Amino acid sequence: MTQPKSLPHGGFEPDVVIVGSGAAGGMAAYALTRAGIKTLVLEAGRDYDPVSESAMLKWNHEAPLRAISTPDKQFGYYDATAGGGWEVPGEPYVNAPGTTFRWWRSRMLGGRTNHWGRHVPRFGPYDFKGKSRDGFGADWPISYEDVAPYYDRTEKLIGVSGANSGLENHPDSSPGVLQPPSKPRVSELMIQAAAADLGIPCVPSHYAILTRAIEHRHAPRQACFYATPCGRGCAIGAAFQTTTSLLPMALGTGKLRIVTNAMVSRVVTDARGRAKGVEYFDRTTGSTHFTAARVVVLAASACESAKILFNSHTAQSPQGLANSSGQIGRSLMDSTGTDIFGHIPALEGRPRYNEDGKDNAHLYIPFWLYKEQAAGKLDFPRAYHYEIGGRFEMPGARFGLAGAEDGYGLSLKQDARRYYGAQVSFSVRGEMVPNADSYCELDPDAKDKYGLPVLRFHWKWSDHEYRQIAHGVKTAKQIIERMGGRVLTPEMPPEQAIQSGGEIIHEVGTTRMGSSAADSVTDGFGKTWDIDNLVIVDGGVFPSNAHKNPTLTIMALAWRSMDHLASRMRKGEI
Amino acid sequence: MTEISRRVTLAWIAAASASAFAAGPSKAAQNGSPSPWNDAAVPPITVPGYGHDPDLKAAAVPWPLTLNPHQRAILRLAADLMLPADARSPSGGSLPLDAFLDEWISAPYPQQQQDRALIVPGLAWLDEEAGRRLGLDFVSASDAQRRAVFDTVAFRDKVLPGYEQPAQFFARLRGLMLAGFYTLPEGIADIGYLGNTPLSGDYPGPTPEAMANLNASLIKLGLKPFSPG
Numbered sequence: 155m156t157q158p159k160s161l162p163h164g165g166f167e168p169d170v171v172i173v174g175s176g177a178a179g180g181m182a183a184y185a186l187t188r189a190g191i192k193t194l195v196l197e198a199g200r201d202y203d204p205v206s207e208s209a210m211l212k213w214n215h216e217a218p219l220r221a222i223s224t225p226d227k228q229f230g231y232y233d234a235t236a237g238g239g240w241e242v243p244g245e246p247y248v249n250a251p252g253t254t255f256r257w258w259r260s261r262m263l264g265g266r267t268n269h270w271g272r273h274v275p276r277f278g279p280y281d282f283k284g285k286s287r288d289g290f291g292a293d294w295p296i297s298y299e300d301v302a303p304y305y306d307r308t309e310k311l312i313g314v315s316g317a318n319s320g321l322e323n324h325p326d327s328s329p330g331v332l333q334p335p336s337k338p339r340v341s342e343l344m345i346q347a348a349a350a351d352l353g354i355p356c357v358p359s360h361y362a363i364l365t366r367a368i369e370h371r372h373a374p375r376q377a378c379f380y381a382t383p384c385g386r387g388c389a390i391g392a393a394f395q396t397t398t399s400l401l402p403m404a405l406g407t408g409k410l411r412i413v414t415n416a417m418v419s420r421v422v423t424d425a426r427g428r429a430k431g432v433e434y435f436d437r438t439t440g441s442t443h444f445t446a447a448r449v450v451v452l453a454a455s456a457c458e459s460a461k462i463l464f465n466s467h468t469a470q471s472p473q474g475l476a477n478s479s480g481q482i483g484r485s486l487m488d489s490t491g492t493d494i495f496g497h498i499p500a501l502e503g504r505p506r507y508n509e510d511g512k513d514n515a516h517l518y519i520p521f522w523l524y525k526e527q528a529a530g531k532l533d534f535p536r537a538y539h540y541e542i543g544g545r546f547e548m549p550g551a552r553f554g555l556a557g558a559e560d561g562y563g564l565s566l567k568q569d570a571r572r573y574y575g576a577q578v579s580f581s582v583r584g585e586m587v588p589n590a591d592s593y594c595e596l597d598p599d600a601k602d603k604y605g606l607p608v609l610r611f612h613w614k615w616s617d618h619e620y621r622q623i624a625h626g627v628k629t630a631k632q633i634i635e636r637m638g639g640r641v642l643t644p645e646m647p648p649e650q651a652i653q654s655g656g657e658i659i660h661e662v663g664t665t666r667m668g669s670s671a672a673d674s675v676t677d678g679f680g681k682t683w684d685i686d687n688l689v690i691v692d693g694g695v696f697p698s699n700a701h702k703n704p705t706l707t708i709m710a711l712a713w714r715s716m717d718h719l720a721s722r723m724r725k726g727e728i
Numbered sequence: 729m730t731e732i733s734r735r736v737t738l739a740w741i742a743a744a745s746a747s748a749f750a751a752g753p754s755k756a757a758q759n760g761s762p763s764p765w766n767d768a769a770v771p772p773i774t775v776p777g778y779g780h781d782p783d784l785k786a787a788a789v790p791w792p793l794t795l796n797p798h799q800r801a802i803l804r805l806a807a808d809l810m811l812p813a814d815a816r817s818p819s820g821g822s823l824p825l826d827a828f829l830d831e832w833i834s835a836p837y838p839q840q841q842q843d844r845a846l847i848v849p850g851l852a853w854l855d856e857e858a859g860r861r862l863g864l865d866f867v868s869a870s871d872a873q874r875r876a877v878f879d880t881v882a883f884r885d886k887v888l889p890g891y892e893q894p895a896q897f898f899a900r901l902r903g904l905m906l907a908g909f910y911t912l913p914e915g916i917a918d919i920g921y922l923g924n925t926p927l928s929g930d931y932p933g934p935t936p937e938a939m940a941n942l943n944a945s946l947i948k949l950g951l952k953p954f955s956p957g
Binding site for chain 1: 777778779780781782784785787788789790809810811812814816817828831832835837838839840878882883884899902903906907908910911912913915916918919920921922923924925926927928930931932933934935937938939941942945946948949950951952953954
């Protein structure tokens with residue numbers, strides 16, 4: 155990144171202050187500056203520049219411990235995440251007794267967009283109206299048709315490669331929006347063939363990874379060169395992250411200032427109860443600052459924004475700002491997740507070629523049983539998909555022989571050659587139904603290093619999720635067996651197979667939107683019902699969490715909400 | 729992603745150890761009692777790690793190495809036995825696997841500390857067992873004599889009663905040596921990994937040879953092959 159300023163941001167008087175510079179904050183800054191609005195972005199983490207910092211083309215043996223994950227770098231040495239992870243020093247969170255919830259945070263410009271998976275399926279019409287369909291959870295106050303134009307615009311802007319599938323509830327992008335997909339690898343084709351035999355689709359994934367360059371005066375981005383895992387951050391801009399796209403584009407308008415190491419503690423309100431700005435700590439010195447703005451936009455991530463609102467409580471709103479509905483912190487959702495692995499003898503010793511390609515599988519398995527689900531033939535209400543894997547990957551510290559390691563000597567070398575590239579994986583990603591036992595609140599005792607109360611999480615999966623996981627495990631095993639493979643994942647009940655809450659890093663729902671101030675925090679444009687000039691644009695606004703990875707929808711909604719805000723500001727409504 | 733690889737491997741390790749120890753005692757020890765396993769005195773590592781925000785492009789190992797020259801010599805000989813030279817790659821002992829093992833078990837992180845508590849006593853056990861059998865330490869023994877020590881613990885279905893803990897050490901040593909070996913340029917060339925090379929133009933996908941091989945497999949499985957090209 156080029157221009158982040160050290161504290162304070164003297165002289166610049168913003169119309170809007172945005173808290174956060176990740177997917178939501180980056181898009182909000184892009185949309186507002188484009189509309190000519192003076193905008194200040196406050197980012198809690200340090201400045202970060204993937205062009206100069208990311209470990210492009212580095213080998214694992216060049217890093218400590220062959221780059222394996224450690225408590226210091228929890229997704230491996232080369233992962234882009236700086237100063238963050240499942241724990242952030244000095245900024246703890248608490249789990250209520252009996253709860254295991256994990257909260258991944260980053261403390262860097264661009265937030266989690268620097269290392270995310272970049273799998274960007276669209277939500278479909280059913281995903282906005284789940285309650286109408288099956289009676290569970292809450293409908294969105296908006297429909298697929300409201301968001302569809304913003305999906306097209308967002309995909310075009312951020313650059314999405316893939317192909318339309320034409321499948322039920324997996325909407326196609328408009329013509330000319332998608333960049334070309336990449337050719338599938340051998341193991342993906344084998345999965346596709348086996349799945350087809352079982353009546354299961356396996357289609358090109360949509361990735362926010364460029365297969366064609368994007369020209370831009372302030373943010374030129376190259377097409378993928380098919381090397382280096384995207385999670386390291388992408389120095390050539392092929393893998394989308396706000397630090398090489400939306401933020402420099404917004405800076406290029408001259409309307410944006412960015413301040414890093416600015417940890418927002420609370421939204422400050424005036425005597426009439428309107429937002430007048432935010433208070434923040436300089437993370438490097440601990441000193442406190444205030445910045446005034448006509449509008450405050452929260453884009454700090456679902457749980458961080460909920461925490462800010464809790465900590466912004468006043469005499470008039472002792473339970474937290476914009477919380478007259480009592481919904482802040484409630485309806486916390488993640489995606490369900492579990493992984494199933496198989497060893498496929500038919501893939502042993504196959505001809506070598508470069509299988510790096512784009513970072514993840516070029517194909518995936520979208521949910522295919524909507525009709526059966528609607529007809530009551532399944533024992534779980536919400537959908538899931540599989541992200542698949544299997545290839546000749548760069549050997550790392552976990553290099554192994556699928557549990558077949560035995561003996562020593564030349565036979566061990568021969569086994570290593572035979573087993574390499576012969577494993578496949580199926581990662582289930584499913585929709586969770588929100589429940590009353592999964593939420594966050596302020597812990598009554600624990601404080602962070604700034605002396606602020608921290609979040610306490612409560613979490614429970616229900617039978618809806620367990621039955622969905624059981625179905626996902628069973629079906630993945632069928633596909634592995636259809637390939638003549640051996641399932642490597644030990645047999646276990648779904649209660650054990652399911653990953654912990656938060657682990658898929660799709661946490662949403664804590665400031666949900668709705669059609670009534672009585673049971674939601676914001677309207678369909680992220681504007682809080684209680685405070686006219688306070689808008690939320692991160693995943694907190696999701697009333698439900700489709701199995702489809704949330705980031706594309708976060709960005710499309712942020713753009714839509716900011717267009718709406720800009721129009722209100724132009725009309726003088728704020 | 730890295731996390732997926734971690735989970736893959738954990739599942740494999742679980743599967744491997746389940747089968748490794750399911751076999752139970754096979755036959756009585758033929759050479760008297762095994763040498764005792766002594767893990768009493770492995771001092772833990774307390775130095776700092778590389779921190780949450782290290783320089784990714786100038787990676788360095790900040791912690792001191794802790795193995796002595798004799799332990800490193802055992803590792804080099806063990807690596808020669810584990811992964812001997814053949815036409816496709818040199819032997820493990822001729823590559824810096826001893827340095828990798830030293831870096832690994834000297835690191836201050838929990839997984840590496842757990843391995844340290846297995847590897848350091850394991851290296852001592854190799855000496856003890858060689859001494860009990862031959863009156864020599866592992867380094868001074870002949871190649872055949874070292875193999876005899878390896879053979880007591882290296883094969884999952886043939887681990888003799890009383891050798892369970894050394895067998896666990898051996899399995900971990902093998903895992904670490906495989907990882908150390910196949911992440912080095914010589915191992916990468918051996919295994920045939922052809923990536924980490926920037927390409928221009930579209931990703932080319934499978935070669936005709938790879939597609940032909942896939943289609944032959946699909947036909948054998950009764951699945952529909954793909955049209956070539």
